[in-house]
Amino acid sequence: MQGVPDFQGMPGAPSGGPSAPAVTPRLAAEHGLTPEEYSRILDLLGRTPTYEELGVFSVMWSEHCSYKSSRLLLKSLPTSGPAVLQGPGENAGVIDVGDGIAVALKIESHNHPSFIEPYQGAATGVGGILRDIFAMGARPIASLNSLRFGSADHPRTRYLLKGVVAGIGGYGNCVGVPTVGGDLYFAPGYDGNILVNVFTVGVLPHDRIFRGYAAGPGNPIMYVGAKTGRDGIHGASLLASAEFDATSEQKRPAVQVGDPFTEKLLIEACLELMAGDALAGVQDMGAAGLTSSSVEMAGRAGTGVELDLSAVPLREAGMTPYDVLLSESQERMLFVVKSGREEEVAAHCRRWDLDVAIIGRVTDDATFRARWQGREVVAIPVRGLADPPAYRRPAAEPQRSAADTIVLPALGRAQDHADALERLLASPNLCSREWVWRQFDQLVGSNTVVRPGADAAVIRLKGTRRALALTVDCNSRYCALDPYLGTVIAVAEAARNLVASGARPVAVSDCLNFGNPERPEIMWQFHQAIAGLRDACVALETPVVSGNVSFYNETEGRAIPPTPTIAMVGLLDDVGSHMTPWFRTEGDMVVLLGYTREELDGSEYLAVIHGAVGGTPPWIDLDAERRLHALCLVACREGLLRSAHDIAEGGLAVALAECCIGGPELLGVQLAADGGIAPAAFLFAESQSRMIVSVRRRALSRLKDLAGAESVPLSVLGEVRGQRLVIGDLVDADLARLRTAWQNGLPQRLAVGAGSE
Amino acid sequence: MKWGVVTFPGSNDDADVVYALTTVLGDDARQLWHKDRDLQRVDCVVLPGGFSYGDYLRCGAMAKFSPIMTSVREHAERGGLVLGICNGFQILCEAGLLPGALIRNRSLLFVCETVRTRVETTATPFTSTFGPGEILRLPIKHGEGCYVADAETIRRLEDEQRVVLRYVDAEGRATPDANPNGSLNNIAGIVGPGRNVFGLMPHPEHAVERLLGGDDGLRFFAAASGRHARQRPLSVAPGP
Numbered sequence: 001m002q003g004v005p006d007f008q009g010m011p012g013a014p015s016g017g018p019s020a021p022a023v024t025p026r027l028a029a030e031h032g033l034t035p036e037e038y039s040r041i042l043d044l045l046g047r048t049p050t051y052e053e054l055g056v057f058s059v060m061w062s063e064h065c066s067y068k069s070s071r072l073l074l075k076s077l078p079t080s081g082p083a084v085l086q087g088p089g090e091n092a093g094v095i096d097v098g099d100g101i102a103v104a105l106k107i108e109s110h111n112h113p114s115f116i117e118p119y120q121g122a123a124t125g126v127g128g129i130l131r132d133i134f135a136m137g138a139r140p141i142a143s144l145n146s147l148r149f150g151s152a153d154h155p156r157t158r159y160l161l162k163g164v165v166a167g168i169g170g171y172g173n174c175v176g177v178p179t180v181g182g183d184l185y186f187a188p189g190y191d192g193n194i195l196v197n198v199f200t201v202g203v204l205p206h207d208r209i210f211r212g213y214a215a216g217p218g219n220p221i222m223y224v225g226a227k228t229g230r231d232g233i234h235g236a237s238l239l240a241s242a243e244f245d246a247t248s249e250q251k252r253p254a255v256q257v258g259d260p261f262t263e264k265l266l267i268e269a270c271l272e273l274m275a276g277d278a279l280a281g282v283q284d285m286g287a288a289g290l291t292s293s294s295v296e297m298a299g300r301a302g303t304g305v306e307l308d309l310s311a312v313p314l315r316e317a318g319m320t321p322y323d324v325l326l327s328e329s330q331e332r333m334l335f336v337v338k339s340g341r342e343e344e345v346a347a348h349c350r351r352w353d354l355d356v357a358i359i360g361r362v363t364d365d366a367t368f369r370a371r372w373q374g375r376e377v378v379a380i381p382v383r384g385l386a387d388p389p390a391y392r393r394p395a396a397e398p399q400r401s402a403a404d405t406i407v408l409p410a411l412g413r414a415q416d417h418a419d420a421l422e423r424l425l426a427s428p429n430l431c432s433r434e435w436v437w438r439q440f441d442q443l444v445g446s447n448t449v450v451r452p453g454a455d456a457a458v459i460r461l462k463g464t465r466r467a468l469a470l471t472v473d474c475n476s477r478y479c480a481l482d483p484y485l486g487t488v489i490a491v492a493e494a495a496r497n498l499v500a501s502g503a504r505p506v507a508v509s510d511c512l513n514f515g516n517p518e519r520p521e522i523m524w525q526f527h528q529a530i531a532g533l534r535d536a537c538v539a540l541e542t543p544v545v546s547g548n549v550s551f552y553n554e555t556e557g558r559a560i561p562p563t564p565t566i567a568m569v570g571l572l573d574d575v576g577s578h579m580t581p582w583f584r585t586e587g588d589m590v591v592l593l594g595y596t597r598e599e600l601d602g603s604e605y606l607a608v609i610h611g612a613v614g615g616t617p618p619w620i621d622l623d624a625e626r627r628l629h630a631l632c633l634v635a636c637r638e639g640l641l642r643s644a645h646d647i648a649e650g651g652l653a654v655a656l657a658e659c660c661i662g663g664p665e666l667l668g669v670q671l672a673a674d675g676g677i678a679p680a681a682f683l684f685a686e687s688q689s690r691m692i693v694s695v696r697r698r699a700l701s702r703l704k705d706l707a708g709a710e711s712v713p714l715s716v717l718g719e720v721r722g723q724r725l726v727i728g729d730l731v732d733a734d735l736a737r738l739r740t741a742w743q744n745g746l747p748q749r750l751a752v753g754a755g756s757e
Numbered sequence: 758m759k760w761g762v763v764t765f766p767g768s769n770d771d772a773d774v775v776y777a778l779t780t781v782l783g784d785d786a787r788q789l790w791h792k793d794r795d796l797q798r799v800d801c802v803v804l805p806g807g808f809s810y811g812d813y814l815r816c817g818a819m820a821k822f823s824p825i826m827t828s829v830r831e832h833a834e835r836g837g838l839v840l841g842i843c844n845g846f847q848i849l850c851e852a853g854l855l856p857g858a859l860i861r862n863r864s865l866l867f868v869c870e871t872v873r874t875r876v877e878t879t880a881t882p883f884t885s886t887f888g889p890g891e892i893l894r895l896p897i898k899h900g901e902g903c904y905v906a907d908a909e910t911i912r913r914l915e916d917e918q919r920v921v922l923r924y925v926d927a928e929g930r931a932t933p934d935a936n937p938n939g940s941l942n943n944i945a946g947i948v949g950p951g952r953n954v955f956g957l958m959p960h961p962e963h964a965v966e967r968l969l970g971g972d973d974g975l976r977f978f979a980a981a982s983g984r985h986a987r988q989r990p991l992s993v994a995p996g997p
Contacts, residue, residue, distance in 0.1 A: 166866075169867050170867075173808070173867060173898070173900075174767070174808040174811065174812070175769075176769030176770075176807060176808075259811070260808075260811070261766070261767050261808065261810070261811025261812075261813070262811075264766075264767055264769070264808070264811075265766055265767075352766065353766060437869075438866075438867075438868055438869055438870055439866055439867045439868070439869070440867075440869060441769075441867075441869050441898045442869055442898075443869065443896055443898060443960070443963045443969075444769050444770055444773065444806075444898075445772075445773065446772075446773040446776055446777070446962070446963065446966075446969065447969075448969060449968055449969060451970075460968070460969075462776075575968065576968075
């Protein structure tokens with residue numbers, strides 16, 4: 001394997017590679033750069049950039065890579081805490097979970113590619129987030145996904161859903177990381193822009209965190225993994241940083257193609273190397289490929305890098321230096337290797353049959369240089385690239401039109417609530433998601449204690465008694481009605497889901513999906529969401545350790561509802577104390593914790609049964625939420641709770657039904673209704689900070705004492721008994737019938753087939 | 758009892774098998790590298806689940822050319838024990854150590870779920886401690902698990918009692934509804950003529966702890982090992 005020639009002190013400015021077009025302001029505009037940005041480049045370099053340099057700026061300063069519209073606002077988030085070992089700024093966040101173990105976590109989006117090419121878009125989304133995790137030295141141990149599609153009746157939805165689910169499964173299963181949970185919503189607001197957010201966690205020793213640092217001038221930079229081709233060029237700048245329009249199909253070549261087999265080999269080879277000490281820094285090549293990974297590594301370390309693009313393993317003949325710099329070919333990693341250890345690293349890679357090459361060197365001149373066949377084509381001060389423009393875009397609250405205020409139908413009349421319940425259970429947003437998660441390997445790794453279908457996934461940590469609980473949540477209808485409250489609720493709900501599993505919430509990774517930030521009303525939504533995220537994370541003590549912002553999710557001026565997806569990790573000190581939502585034994589008491597208000601705005605009940613969406617989201621009191629969590633965790637620790645289930649979309653009635661029909665056996669309930677509240681509200685309001693728990697009769701008195709101590713309202717609804725769901729004289733439903741409606745929801749409504757013989 | 762678990766490029770459940778054999782069962786198990794020829798004198802070779810060689814060409818088609826497979830074949834011919842799980846079963850069929858083939862699930866979808874299987878014969882080293890007709894709950898997770906063979910082969914398997922496991926419903930009936938992938942005769946696992954080579958699509962290594970959903974799978978390993986199946990204290994049932 002030949003080394004890289006030493007090219008210090010090249011005389012003169014770099015020139016463009018063979019057959020590179022002349023660089024003009026118009027070409028810069030075609031690259032997505034504004035006239036101001038182009039002018040800034042001219043100032044920074046003191047000359048016209050080469051074609052290759054223009055490409056570098058266009059991706060590094062794209063919204064997707066530079067976060068220019070969001071960076072300043074993100075600084076207001078709480079990012080530190082006693083358990084935080086690594087906050088935002090690296091490939092992933094890292095928290096300490098005790099016993100010498102740390103957990104790396106990150107959520108990322110791959111929205112635009114998935115809309116164009118659902119299988120590969122979703123697959124490469126999985127691949128990308130996995131690389132961010134093992135780049136930190138962590139073995140990925142579980143993934144979740146948050147999916148948003150257009151209306152269930154939209155002609156494209158079925159095709160997109162099938163492709164995305166197949167892509168997530170196809171990649172995740174092959175690479176050997178279990179997919180253990182997620183969430184899925186259908187809403188017309190996503191007709192023109194679907195969302196695919198993937199969340200992955202990994203484990204590593206707490207004192208062996210690898211960072212993306214180009215440290216040690218003179219150290220070689222080595223390339224490992226798949227060969228570089230032309231796929232995905234400008235995926236970051238043109239696909240992820242721009243809206244869709246009628247020509248979007250033509251952007252298909254910008255969707256990357258994934259190879260999970262190579263990724264699996266890469267994971268094993270990298271983790272083997274990281275167990276040793278030959279590596280000084282590790283970075284994955286994701287959006288904007290070789291360019292962004294080299295620049296980020298140099299930027300963090302305050303050094304420079306020089307690359308020989310001709311030394312990069314190539315998949316196709318005739319590639320240009322521009323292609324090599326911008327390619328988003330998947331399954332590639334960059335190592336900064338300690339001088340003298342190159343052969344050792346190469347030997348590990350060859351054992352796993354991976355391509356490996358020395359392609360450059362760390363320097364001390366704080367410049368990003370690249371050469372092609374002996375000629376320098378890029379020479380840019382790293383500081384200019386790693387410190388891109390940051391914008392304070394204007395924000396303006398949109399006018400609320402009269403149409404937004406909801407006129408509630410006269411709900412006083414007696415209604416067929418059992419029928420409404422059955423229709424809700426069969427509806428696209430509330431029905432069983434088994435069709436989806438049956439396509440995922442949930443088991444590999446032998447750590448999955450609670451599989452998909454519960455409130456949170458529970459993953460044990462081998463060698464300890466501990467376990468992690470994982471969830472992703474966001475009700476985007478609430479966020480559309482009020483982005484601040486909707487985001488607060490998303491965080492609260494994620495935490496509540498973890499608490500229902502018996503875990504203490506620890507940290508957040510956020511994926512903020514919004515429309516075009518150049519529109520003031522979108523920017524207003526973003527400001528509100530950041531404020532909500534900040535306030536909720538402070539109140540619930542869950543710092544934001546990593547995350548992702550995805551802008552430009554809109555088509556022909558119509559934006560998605562603001563969708564700040566919250567991924568959250570919780571910790572159980574004793575895996576044996578984990579809880580599941582489902583009732584377990586006849587005779588157990590069914591108890592409602594929390595307070596139900598007469599509020600139906602934004603509910604699935606109003607949307608599905610009455611076709612009405614509007615008003616304000618349910619009331620949320622973060623202090624009440626916090627006290628509910630404290631109560632549940634103490635009660636769980638004392639072994640009082642037989643089951644626990646968070647009440648969310650669909651309200652109390654849907655939550656109760658899920659407790660009866662979602663588990664291994666059908667178990668009915670005989671409950672009284674609360675006569676002091678309108679029946680539809682009692683059954684279907686989505687009031688926050690509530691939990692359904694079941695307890696043995698003898699534990700009830702202690703639970704009441706604990707609830708009193710935390711000032712959490714408690715009402716005994718009734719007991720587990722029989723095979724029907726009975727709530728006063730409001731509902732009397734056969735469980736088998738409810739379960740059939742619930743299980744068939746997705747297969748029937750989306751005609752995707754039952755998925756089994 | 759010494760076990761060797763082969764790691765091919767793309768094997769995923771190899772570490773899980775080793776974990777089940779060592780931490781849960783308490784046996785000696787080590788990983789064997791696909792490029793090596795030395796089986797390190799193990800008594801039983803396990804070909805684990807996963808996507809060896811990325812399922813390139815056909816599932817298990819490339820693995821049969823690995824150097825280790827020559828030694829595995831010799832080991833089998835000498836009467837040594839071989840266990841092929843999921844992708845391992847596919848590899849054994851491709852290598853001709855078991856008859857038939859595993860093709861795409863009839864639904865065309867990957868399926869991960871816990872199924873019921875009935876023990877059809879206790880006359881194998883892996884099922885000697887089960888009761889005849891005993892029903893086990895085991896996880897499956899595969900896209901290509903539909904077992905097919907020509908009519909003559911199927912007849913011989915049945916006549917010679919070489920079908921080891923069959924997919925059944927809660928009442929123990931081998932119905933189409935109980936069949937998750939379309940396998941002929943609901944066949945979930947078989948042994949070769951010498952009864953020392955056992956291939957199955959379900960994953961016993963993912964059913965060795967009640968904490969993770971059940972421990973019916975542990976007994977396959979325990980039976981072969983001649984051990985009394987026991988669980989480590991860490992595996993506790995959930996809840997109060």
